[in-house]
Amino acid sequence: MSAKAESGNTQKSRNNGGDSQAGGHTEKLLHPGAEAPDFTLNSTPDQTVSLSEFRGQPVILAFYPADWSPVCGDQMALYNEILPEFRKLGAELLGISVDGTWCHAAFKDARGLQFPLLSDFEPKGKVCRMYGAYRDDDGMAERALFVIDKDGTIAWSYCSPVGVNPGADGILSALEELHEPAEKEGA
Amino acid sequence: MSNGQLKPPVNEKDHRTGPADAPVTLVEYGDYECPHCARAHPIITEVRRRLGDNLSFVYRNFPLREAHPQAEHAAEAAEWAGDSGKFWEMHDALFEHRSDGPGWLDDDRLLRYASDLELDAADLERALIEERYHPRVRGDFMSGVRSGVNGTPTFFINGQRYDGAWELPELLDALEGAGAAR
Numbered sequence: 115m116s117a118k119a120e121s122g123n124t125q126k127s128r129n130n131g132g133d134s135q136a137g138g139h140t141e142k143l144l145h146p147g148a149e150a151p152d153f154t155l156n157s158t159p160d161q162t163v164s165l166s167e168f169r170g171q172p173v174i175l176a177f178y179p180a181d182w183s184p185v186c187g188d189q190m191a192l193y194n195e196i197l198p199e200f201r202k203l204g205a206e207l208l209g210i211s212v213d214g215t216w217c218h219a220a221f222k223d224a225r226g227l228q229f230p231l232l233s234d235f236e237p238k239g240k241v242c243r244m245y246g247a248y249r250d251d252d253g254m255a256e257r258a259l260f261v262i263d264k265d266g267t268i269a270w271s272y273c274s275p276v277g278v279n280p281g282a283d284g285i286l287s288a289l290e291e292l293h294e295p296a297e298k299e300g301a
Numbered sequence: 302m303s304n305g306q307l308k309p310p311v312n313e314k315d316h317r318t319g320p321a322d323a324p325v326t327l328v329e330y331g332d333y334e335c336p337h338c339a340r341a342h343p344i345i346t347e348v349r350r351r352l353g354d355n356l357s358f359v360y361r362n363f364p365l366r367e368a369h370p371q372a373e374h375a376a377e378a379a380e381w382a383g384d385s386g387k388f389w390e391m392h393d394a395l396f397e398h399r400s401d402g403p404g405w406l407d408d409d410r411l412l413r414y415a416s417d418l419e420l421d422a423a424d425l426e427r428a429l430i431e432e433r434y435h436p437r438v439r440g441d442f443m444s445g446v447r448s449g450v451n452g453t454p455t456f457f458i459n460g461q462r463y464d465g466a467w468e469l470p471e472l473l474d475a476l477e478g479a480g481a482a483r
Binding site: 225226280281 | 365366367368442443446447448449450451452
């Protein structure tokens with residue numbers, strides 16, 4: 115993991131719920147080897163996306179706390195930029211937060227995001243909880259990443275401190291590992 | 302995973318100021334349209350002035366094109382100027398003309414900056430249309446991604462990502478701590 119993420123995990127103390135120790139967040143996430151729970155969420159007010167639609171190709175799930183992060187190098191903007199590399203590796207990217215579909219629509223439009231943002235809005239946080247990626251203390255998603263292989267098994271997961279953008283290197287390494295497991299270093 | 306290590310290390314393809322054997326090398330991944338990078342620019346300039354030959358500074362491109370639609374062409378313009386030995390002159394112009402107000406990175410402004418540097422603006426225009434320098438810029442960008450860059454500006458000191466504050470006193474302290482005495 116990145117030094118930035120590790121130092122952030124121990125130094126940041128904005129979490130009120132007491133589980134902000136290093137590794138504490140990641141502990142509760144679904145781990146590699148687990149079957150990725152299927153779900154259906156709205157991507158727009160009148161369209162839904164199901165995880166099972168993507169069986170046969172890798173999927174990246176990027177849970178994030180909220181739309182409208184106030185920094186320009188934010189996580190979703192970065193992933194938008196790296197989308198061609200994700201797709202070269204055969205993967206689709208799904209962003210997930212507890213924001214409603216109209217909020218997602220405005221955010222997606224404002225940032226020019228080229229991938230679906232799913233709304234885990236009602237019942238709130240249900241899918242986040244299924245993946246161990248819900249923050250009870252503030253009612254938002256963790257900044258949690260999952261790479262799911264073509265058979266629907268979690269290949270890699272990572273939870274970043276909520277204030278730290280985890281970047282994309284871990285995702286790319288995990289996707290490369292799915293392509294050529296013998297040659298690349300592990301995640 | 303990167304562990305905050307610069308990949309690839311600084312090499313002959315990089316734009317560098319200061320001596321190659323300086324005790325400290327500072328690398329910035331930046332975006333010419335990013336307001337934070339614009340704020341960092343005069344700080345870096347001052348750091349370079351104060352540390353002189355004890356510091357080598359390298360700039361790599363990390364344009365977030367969707368958020369900053371003019372950052373890519375700006376980066377390509379700097380690379381283009383670099384082929385005529387004027388990378389740093391263009392680099393400075395791209396940040397400093399921000400004070401002109403909105404539109405300072407419009408294509409016609411980029412051409413004007415080229416003319417100001419006595420370079421062939423018509424060739425820059427062709428280069429932008431042909432995306433001649435896009436592979437170079439994208440290469441910088443992906444090297445940043447693999448080095449754990451997640452936003453701009455991101456700094457590396459002697460190859461290790463620097464996550465501390467980059468106001469002048471903090472950055473000077475960090476660089477001096479890494480071996481660059483004033």
